Amino acid sequence: MITAGIDMGSRSIKIVLLEDIQVEGAPQIKYDMKKPYLMMPGDLDLDQAAEIAFDNACKEAGVSRERVNKVVSTGAGRRQVGFAADSVTEMTAGAKGAVYVFPNAKTVVDVGAEEGRGIKADASGKATDFAGNEKCAAGAGSFAEAMSRALQLTLKEFGEASLRSDKTIPMNAQCTVFAESEVVSLIHANTPKEDIAKAVLDAVASRVCAMVRRVGIERDVVLIGGMVHSVGFVSSLKQAMDVEELLLPEYPEYVAALGCALLAAETH
Amino acid sequence: MSAVIQPNTAPEKKEYWRWAENTWVDETKDWRAAKILTCGIDVGSVSSQAVLVCDGELYGFNNMRTGNNSPDSANNALKGVMDKCGMSLDNIHFVVGTGYGRVNVPFAHKAITEIACHARGANYMGGRGIRTILDMGGQDCKAIHCDEKGKVTNFLMNDKCAAGTGRGMEVIADLLQIPISELGPRSFDVDVEPAAVSSVCVVFAKSEALGLLKSGWTKNKVVAAYCQAMAERVVSLLERIGVEKEFFITGGIGKNAGVVKRIERILKIETAQTKYDSQIAGALGAALFANTLVTKQGASAPIKAAA
Numbered sequence: 389m390i391t392a393g394i395d396m397g398s399r400s401i402k403i404v405l406l407e408d409i410q411v412e413g414a415p416q417i418k419y420d421m422k423k424p425y426l427m428m429p430g431d432l433d434l435d436q437a438a439e440i441a442f443d444n445a446c447k448e449a450g451v452s453r454e455r456v457n458k459v460v461s462t463g464a465g466r467r468q469v470g471f472a473a474d475s476v477t478e479m480t481a482g483a484k485g486a487v488y489v490f491p492n493a494k495t496v497v498d499v500g501a502e503e504g505r506g507i508k509a510d511a512s513g514k515a516t517d518f519a520g521n522e523k524c525a526a527g528a529g530s531f532a533e534a535m536s537r538a539l540q541l542t543l544k545e546f547g548e549a550s551l552r553s554d555k556t557i558p559m560n561a562q563c564t565v566f567a568e569s570e571v572v573s574l575i576h577a578n579t580p581k582e583d584i585a586k587a588v589l590d591a592v593a594s595r596v597c598a599m600v601r602r603v604g605i606e607r608d609v610v611l612i613g614g615m616v617h618s619v620g621f622v623s624s625l626k627q628a629m630d631v632e633e634l635l636l637p638e639y640p641e642y643v644a645a646l647g648c649a650l651l652a653a654e655t656h
Numbered sequence: 657m658s659a660v661i662q663p664n665t666a667p668e669k670k671e672y673w674r675w676a677e678n679t680w681v682d683e684t685k686d687w688r689a690a691k692i693l694t695c696g697i698d699v700g701s702v703s704s705q706a707v708l709v710c711d712g713e714l715y716g717f718n719n720m721r722t723g724n725n726s727p728d729s730a731n732n733a734l735k736g737v738m739d740k741c742g743m744s745l746d747n748i749h750f751v752v753g754t755g756y757g758r759v760n761v762p763f764a765h766k767a768i769t770e771i772a773c774h775a776r777g778a779n780y781m782g783g784r785g786i787r788t789i790l791d792m793g794g795q796d797c798k799a800i801h802c803d804e805k806g807k808v809t810n811f812l813m814n815d816k817c818a819a820g821t822g823r824g825m826e827v828i829a830d831l832l833q834i835p836i837s838e839l840g841p842r843s844f845d846v847d848v849e850p851a852a853v854s855s856v857c858v859v860f861a862k863s864e865a866l867g868l869l870k871s872g873w874t875k876n877k878v879v880a881a882y883c884q885a886m887a888e889r890v891v892s893l894l895e896r897i898g899v900e901k902e903f904f905i906t907g908g909i910g911k912n913a914g915v916v917k918r919i920e921r922i923l924k925i926e927t928a929q930t931k932y933d934s935q936i937a938g939a940l941g942a943a944l945f946a947n948t949l950v951t952k953q954g955a956s957a958p959i960k961a962a963a
Contacts, residue, residue, distance in 0.1 A: 502860060523860075524856065524857045525858075531859075534859070562817065563816060563858075564857070565823055565858045565859065566823070
């Protein structure tokens with residue numbers, strides 16, 4: 389059986405195709421994750437973009453669309469997916485995927501482009517509690533992205549630069565819009581890029597951490613979402629949450645889509 | 657050297673957010689005849705104002721953009737209006753500083769919070785009956801309640817979030833490439849009044865506005881939706897302290913009819929009008945406080961030039 393999970397994020401569409409593998413005597417069903425597929429929506433309608441992304445994902449995985457038994461969607465645009473049999477929240481999908489990748493995960497931190505959230509998960513991968521902020525860009529990837537643009541660095545370089553700094557410059561502004569002016573004044577004061585990058589990532593981490601604290605920080609802690617790719621953010625978050633280890637999945641931005649594909653397989 | 661970043665110097669880029677600075681002096685009066693000459697300086701996060709008051713009456717003001725340091729902004733704001741009427745700092749009896757940079761006004765005798773000053777200034781500009789004041793500044797927004805003397809009885813403020821502030825409006829002006837002074841009039845040039853932009857955060861509102869443009873909305877309709885969102889947001893702040901009928905808006909957004917008219921529509925009240933620049937309320941209040949202080953203490957010797 390083949391199932392698919394599609395995560396309609398605010399910035400990109402992520403698709404995971406799963407095929408179950410029967411292993412004689414194994415207690416649990418194993419899954420084979422086909423090549424994960426990512427697409428940035430541009431000028432397209434969301435439903436049209438979902439169609440194109442799904443077609444391309446099937447093509448890349450070498451599976452015809454008809455062979456996919458069930459599709460479950462998640463993300464901000466989850467209701468725009470016409471071919472999905474079901475849709476679940478980002479919390480449900482994220483917890484499911486994270487616990488599948490790391491079976492001992494209790495706390496899942498999800499930092500994407502426009503939202504950051506903390507999720508509490510039980511052993512079966514069910515989300516039991518969550519705290520998030522969807523009204524404000526502070527504490528999400530777009531904040532770091534806007535600031536890296538002001539420094540003329542890519543998000544990846546921005547994260548790497550922050551690791552080279554050992555300074556702690558507190559950011560006063562809560563709001564991304566105000567923080568941008570604060571960064572500009574730091575630039576004009578000839579503050580090294582590295583220190584500014586660390587100040588920004590520390591600020592995002594402290595806001596994310598405040599949300600995660602509301603559900604409680606219990607080991608193991610998993611970080612999912614695109615911000616995993618920023619090494620500086622991972623380090624700042626570790627420090628803010630005061631944990632030695634933060635589990636990072638191999639494909640951090642696909643974890644919610646993977647969760648959807650798993651839920652599709654379980655409910656089919 | 658690698659740490660130094662060159663500012664983007666694309667010469668073609670138009671600054672749509674840039675609002676008009678202005679200077680005004682009451683030509684019918686002569687400051688030399690005044691017994692008490694006081695000055696209020698409001699160094700805000702975005703704009704700085706200097707206001708001159710002769711014997712408790714508004715005489716002149718200068719309103720300009722805040723520079724990269726508070727003392728210079730204060731000096732430049734005052735110099736702008738003094739040059740226009742041939743005055744020097746030696747002629748002024750008392751200076752009160754207010755605003756975010758109030759402690760950095762080098763020649764001020766005293767600093768007073770901008771909340772007290774805005775209430776006092778609004779009391780002068782909008783009339784003694786004013787009880788509710790909405791100060792929509794560059795980087796914050798305050799709802800103030802005051803008594804008949806312009807004394808603050810209660811206030812609430814948002815200084816954490818750009819939504820509902822002038823900075824948020826500047827971002828939208830730049831995004832839509834419409835000069836900021838045209839946003840108000842253009843927001844009424846729509847066939848049907850649209851619903852407000854649903855995002856609170858300015859960053860998200862930007863993406864939402866782009867999405868609306870892509871889906872075929874006219875720029876004017878997007879402006880209308882954004883003005884409505886801003887009005888709804890500040891009304892929720894106002895309602896928390898209670899709105900009384902005599903109502904006045906100070907700060908830069910007070911000049912944006914697109915927001916002001918929508919606030920009036922939601923609250924079903926009219927705002928008091930003023931012939932002066934709504935941005936000077938804080939500095940005017942500061943100058944009026946200075947006048948009261950001099951009257952009470954007796955006119956001290958005119959101050960020496962800035963240290």
